[in-house]
Amino acid sequence: MAVKESERKYRPYKRLTQEQIELIYKLFEEKMEQRKIARALGVHLRTVQLGKSHEK
Numbered sequence: 001m002a003v004k005e006s007e008r009k010y011r012p013y014k015r016l017t018q019e020q021i022e023l024i025y026k027l028f029e030e031k032m033e034q035r036k037i038a039r040a041l042g043v044h045l046r047t048v049q050l051g052k053s054h055e056k
Contacts, residue, residue, distance in 0.1 A: 016047065024048055 016024075020041060027037045038048040 016043070 020043075023041070024037055027040070028034070034048045035045055038045045041048070
């Protein structure tokens with residue numbers, strides 16, 4: 001059975017809560033590295049990078 005391309009797409013940013021998203025922005029503004037933010041939140045680095053790339 002074929003899976004649609006849109007169903008396979010990895011969307012980690014959508015799984016973050018609003019509080020986590022706000023925390024990413026706050027920590028990033030405090031000059032904290034993305035790698036450290038990801039480690040503190042317990043998520044993958046790509047999740048933080050994608051989350052930061054979206055505008056509020």
